[in-house]
Amino acid sequence: MSPHKPHLSFWQIVNMNVGFFGIQFSFGLQQSSMSPIYKYLGADEASLPYLWLAGPMTGLLVQPLIGAMSDRTVTRWGRRTPYFLIGAILCSLGLLAMPFSRSLWMAAGLLWILDAANNVTMEPYRAFVSDKLAPRQHAIGFLTQSAFTGLGQTLAYLTPSLLVLCGMNKDAVNAHHIPHIVIAAFVIGALFSIMSVLWTLKTTPEHPLASDELAVIRARPRGWSHTLGDIASAVREMPATMKQLALVKLFQWYAMFCYWQYIMLALAKSVYGTTDAAAPGFRDAGLLNGQVGAFYNLVAFVAAFALMPCTRRYGPKVMHSVCLALAGLGMLAIPHIHTPALLFIPMIGVGLAWASIMGNPYIMLAGSIPPERTGVYMGIFNMFIVIPMIIQIFTLPLYYRSLLGGDPGNVIALAGVLMLCGAAAVLRVTVSGAQAALPASRAPAH
Numbered sequence: 001m002s003p004h005k006p007h008l009s010f011w012q013i014v015n016m017n018v019g020f021f022g023i024q025f026s027f028g029l030q031q032s033s034m035s036p037i038y039k040y041l042g043a044d045e046a047s048l049p050y051l052w053l054a055g056p057m058t059g060l061l062v063q064p065l066i067g068a069m070s071d072r073t074v075t076r077w078g079r080r081t082p083y084f085l086i087g088a089i090l091c092s093l094g095l096l097a098m099p100f101s102r103s104l105w106m107a108a109g110l111l112w113i114l115d116a117a118n119n120v121t122m123e124p125y126r127a128f129v130s131d132k133l134a135p136r137q138h139a140i141g142f143l144t145q146s147a148f149t150g151l152g153q154t155l156a157y158l159t160p161s162l163l164v165l166c167g168m169n170k171d172a173v174n175a176h177h178i179p180h181i182v183i184a185a186f187v188i189g190a191l192f193s194i195m196s197v198l199w200t201l202k203t204t205p206e207h208p209l210a211s212d213e214l215a216v217i218r219a220r221p222r223g224w225s226h227t228l229g230d231i232a233s234a235v236r237e238m239p240a241t242m243k244q245l246a247l248v249k250l251f252q253w254y255a256m257f258c259y260w261q262y263i264m265l266a267l268a269k270s271v272y273g274t275t276d277a278a279a280p281g282f283r284d285a286g287l288l289n290g291q292v293g294a295f296y297n298l299v300a301f302v303a304a305f306a307l308m309p310c311t312r313r314y315g316p317k318v319m320h321s322v323c324l325a326l327a328g329l330g331m332l333a334i335p336h337i338h339t340p341a342l343l344f345i346p347m348i349g350v351g352l353a354w355a356s357i358m359g360n361p362y363i364m365l366a367g368s369i370p371p372e373r374t375g376v377y378m379g380i381f382n383m384f385i386v387i388p389m390i391i392q393i394f395t396l397p398l399y400y401r402s403l404l405g406g407d408p409g410n411v412i413a414l415a416g417v418l419m420l421c422g423a424a425a426v427l428r429v430t431v432s433g434a435q436a437a438l439p440a441s442r443a444p445a446h
Contacts, residue, residue: 005134013144015203016132019084020148022196023121026091026114028156029189030055031260032293033182034111036286039265039277040177041104045408046400048261049393051104054112056389059382062119065231066379070124078206080124080131087121088197095190099183102176121197123378130366130378131206138366139311139359143304146359150301150351152192157293159185160286170283179283234376241368242377244429245361246384251422252324252357253388255415258396259331259350264289265408267343270335292343299351300358307355316360317431323360324423327353331416335409353419364431 008016038051070080094114101107129141160181164170172180267288268274272281303323311319330346337343362381369377396411404410 019197019200021152022193024149024152028153055115056386058116059386080128083124090117092190092194099186142362143359147304154297157290239368249384255418258415262408262411296347296351300355303355316363320360323352323356328419
């Protein structure tokens, strides 16, 4: 893209990222509700990771391809826009169908479709931010995405509790034991998914490509083999900063997948003393998980804005290390807390880390990759998210009972240790001088 990009106001950047709200509301519903849905449909506790395979596998296969394809796309609507729209439509359909699953494998199959749709949208969206913004505004652009991640997931986690407050019966279930409040939350998510992306498409057109940029894109060979060749070439020429971030992401994403899969089960056992999916305490644990999950995402929403000046002053590397360390300490504490109100304390650290995870690594990355290959490198960078998830899926069941005693609380403690390892690993990342301590950008016009 042309280096001469206009300076966007804060509210223009907000409009550009509204679509991320719908994407992350969808992810929030998955994080908070998929393990309970699987348990309602009869899943074995030790096998839960296998049923989460859809997300990382579709991310591994879809995002690098979609990223590379969007780099090559030329349409009247832009390079990235077609992917936003198609992904949002498919995501909405998946959300509508999910809570009406009649069997375990129907739910698992729908999760594959839902995650594929989210992945079609995700990396072109990240590339869109890099396309639109000059380097001096990358921090506010990606941290605004992080803020919408926090807001979207806050509401996704909190929606069932809000529906109870509005008068819905928390114990009302359908024939497959799925609560009515969960069904309603997914329907709401389907509406948010499509409406938020349409808002971004209406308010934020893509920059038109210059004639020389169009010529370069049109001169590239067409076909799948050449797209795959672009991916292979990008992997071979991967910047050193990106390689070093791979270890950080191994620790943080293995940890987050452990957390999402087992936090509700851990709370059911530590706070309500039950592992029975039919018990009222299990449903109460689901609501509590929604409340503490909403809180840490609310913290992430606020922290994303608070991190902007801190990141400019101290650099994304230092801030990311601090946030991961706080999350690690919080996760280590969670299994030892038996009073619901006290759970909100460690969630502050989890929220700070979640804000940083969704922003600071992308700031470090954006300063190290060539602009004309942003899409493919954003897709490859996502592989550093999904590969740790795949490793977690195939390794955790092997030692869940033997090393962790079949206790979901021990899985959360393991996640805490891994977060501390990630905090140490990020300090070894080499960041370009422009990103090590970002200069304060000029005040945006409102």
